[in-house]
Amino acid sequence: MIIVTGANGFIGSALVWDLNQHGREDIVCVDTVSLGERPELLKKLRYKKFLLKDEIWAYLESSGAEVEAILHMGACSSTIETNVEFLNENNVEYTRRLWNWCTKNRKPLIYASSAAVYGDGKEGFDDGQPSKIFKPLNPYGESKAAFDRWVETQTATPPHWYGLRFFNVFGPNEYHKGFLQSVVYKAFNQIRDTGSLNLFRSHRSDFADGKQMRDFVYVKDITRWCLELMKGDKPSGIYNMGFGQARTWLDLAQAVFENMGQPMKINWIDIPEEMRPRYQYFTEAKIQRLMALGLSKPQWPLEKAVADYIKNYLTQKDPHL
Numbered sequence: 001m002i003i004v005t006g007a008n009g010f011i012g013s014a015l016v017w018d019l020n021q022h023g024r025e026d027i028v029c030v031d032t033v034s035l036g037e038r039p040e041l042l043k044k045l046r047y048k049k050f051l052l053k054d055e056i057w058a059y060l061e062s063s064g065a066e067v068e069a070i071l072h073m074g075a076c077s078s079t080i081e082t083n084v085e086f087l088n089e090n091n092v093e094y095t096r097r098l099w100n101w102c103t104k105n106r107k108p109l110i111y112a113s114s115a116a117v118y119g120d121g122k123e124g125f126d127d128g129q130p131s132k133i134f135k136p137l138n139p140y141g142e143s144k145a146a147f148d149r150w151v152e153t154q155t156a157t158p159p160h161w162y163g164l165r166f167f168n169v170f171g172p173n174e175y176h177k178g179f180l181q182s183v184v185y186k187a188f189n190q191i192r193d194t195g196s197l198n199l200f201r202s203h204r205s206d207f208a209d210g211k212q213m214r215d216f217v218y219v220k221d222i223t224r225w226c227l228e229l230m231k232g233d234k235p236s237g238i239y240n241m242g243f244g245q246a247r248t249w250l251d252l253a254q255a256v257f258e259n260m261g262q263p264m265k266i267n268w269i270d271i272p273e274e275m276r277p278r279y280q281y282f283t284e285a286k287i288q289r290l291m292a293l294g295l296s297k298p299q300w301p302l303e304k305a306v307a308d309y310i311k312n313y314l315t316q317k318d319p320h321l
Contacts, residue, residue, distance in 0.1 A: 001026045001048065003067060009033070009073065010171075012029075015223050016029060030056050031074060032053045038176060045321070068108075071226060090143075099111075106158070108158055108232045109161045113164055115166060115242065117134050118141075120137060120278075121282060125286050127286060128289055147163075164226070167214070167243075169222055170182030172319060173321050184216075187256045195262060197266055198267045199268060199269070203276060210268075211250065213284070214249070214283050215243055218309070221300050225290070225295055228296065242283075242287060243287075243301065251302060
């Protein structure tokens with residue numbers, strides 16, 4: 001039996017989908033959002049049981065011996081959340097409690113960290129460096145860094161554990177995320193509705209407009225790697241999960257326009273003043289350590305991923321996995 005927390009969210013539901021693709025249905029889905037509140041993400045997927053977040057402890061008490069692994073994607077993923085106490089409870093203390101249970105009961109744990117721990121990137125994006133050197137730009141990033149720092153001090157650990165620093169993940173089942181939806185999804189909707197796309201112009205002389213760069217990674221690469229790590233035969237640690245190659249906003253825009261069969265039309269807009277101190281001009285995952293584990297190479301370059309996303313999901317009547 002596999003426990004997936006955050007299962008009624010973006011990456012968590014995609015993990016349930018990928019587990020189903022591999023014949024696994026003995027899944028316990030856990031989330032803070034009930035099926036009544038958000039029924040669409042799991043409606044086509046197969047699993048054993050659904051629990052609300054705080055119901056997991058009684059379940060582990062009664063059925064913990066059956067657990068094969070915990071894939072902990074459940075957390076507050078909002079980069080604009082400012083309630084530090086809320087973030088600490090959901091992103092630090094809850095994860096620590098799962099870590100301690102997995103340590104005591106000798107069960108593997110995979111947990112979601114974030115590339116937000118790297119802040120503005122001045123200290124690089126190297127997952128082999130101690131987390132204490134990084135300075136996140138927001139309370140969300142700090143909450144993820146706080147748990148990574150704590151992990152790095154632990155001598156008692158689960159038998160196999162992996163902290164995954166996700167970069168710019170996009171793909172099906174992200175639709176509920178509102179402001180935090182990927183630019184691919186927002187671009188699709190904007191181009192469909194207006195025929196054009198708004199992009200931030202650059203406010204730095206070393207970056208031309210639209211040449212700001214991100215490490216865009218398709219959710220299907222993420223879920224495949226998680227399942228490969230779940231086998232527990234790789235060295236434990238904190239690892240970056242990105243495509244490993246930064247691409248520009250213009251690259252992304254061109255891929256979306258092409259897959260929608262429309263000519264590229266960009267409207268340049270200013271980055272809001274309040275965002276400029278926190279705006280990242282470049283992110284790129286160093287994935288050498290991840291690849292050195294012997295995992296499969298990234299299979300979804302930006303153009304291929306955008307084509308799959310648009311043609312097989314966003315243009316379909318039901319765009320969910």
